[in-house]
Amino acid sequence: MPARLSPSLAQTWPTANSRSSRAIFDAIFYVLRTGCPWRYLPANFPPWQTVFYHFRRLRIKGTWTLLLRALHRPRRERQGRHPDPSAESRDSQSVKTVEESSGICGYDAHKHIKGRKRHILVDTLGIPISIYVTPADTHDTRGARCLLAGLKFFVPRL
Numbered sequence: 163m164p165a166r167l168s169p170s171l172a173q174t175w176p177t178a179n180s181r182s183s184r185a186i187f188d189a190i191f192y193v194l195r196t197g198c199p200w201r202y203l204p205a206n207f208p209p210w211q212t213v214f215y216h217f218r219r220l221r222i223k224g225t226w227t228l229l230l231r232a233l234h235r236p237r238r239e240r241q242g243r244h245p246d247p248s249a250e251s252r253d254s255q256s257v258k259t260v261e262e263s264s265g266i267c268g269y270d271a272h273k274h275i276k277g278r279k280r281h282i283l284v285d286t287l288g289i290p291i292s293i294y295v296t297p298a299d300t301h302d303t304r305g306a307r308c309l310l311a312g313l314k315f316f317v318p319r320l
Contacts, residue, residue: 182208185207185208186208186212186213186216188207189203189207189208189210189213190213190216190217192204192207193213193217200213200214230290231316234285234289234291237287237289238285238287238289241287243286243287244319246317246318246319246320247285247286247291247317247319247320248319248320249285249286249320250283250284250285250286250291250320251283251284251285251286252281252282252283252284252306252309253281253282254279254280254281254282254302254305255279255280256270256273256275256277256278256279256298257275257277257278257279257280257298258275258276258277259276259277259278266278266295266296266297267297267298268296268297268298268299268300269298269299270298270299271299273298275298276298277298278295278296278297278298279295279296279297279298279300279305280293280294280295281293281294281295281296281302281305281306281308281309282294282309283309283310283313291313291317291320292309292310292313293309294308294309296308
């Protein structure tokens with residue numbers, strides 16, 4: 163685990179064994195990169211139940227948001243920019259879901275898609291600032307409000 167991320171994970175990561183935590187993070191990133199279901203995680207990773215448990219725990223505690231923010235400022239500084247962005251760009255995309263999927267689901271009548279809508283807010287370098295998922299029938303203005311909620315403290319110049 164990189165040294166600059168250790169303070170962000172110190173309170174939320176229960177294990178002291180860096181080898182097992184590395185394997186769990188590798189498995190989480192594999193699922194996120196490939197889009198495979200948790201149950202189809204290859205055998206060279208820890209059991210999918212363990213990986214999903216840690217992913218869910220980190221999501222509920224807000225650790226992913228903390229990690230995103232911890233990596234955002236140094237990346238902007240490396241590019242020679244002010245650490246806090248002053249401009250942003252936002253977009254949304256409707257994505258189909260299957261009948262068996264659980265969770266939020268809606269029908270986007272404009273695009274004729276039943277599923278979810280991904281809302282994303284990025285800075286001028288394309289680095290994500292905020293990401294939010296809603297039912298597909300959610301209007302973009304409501305999604306924008308969800309994206310911007312609570313950002314004033316973290317991104318004061320926006």
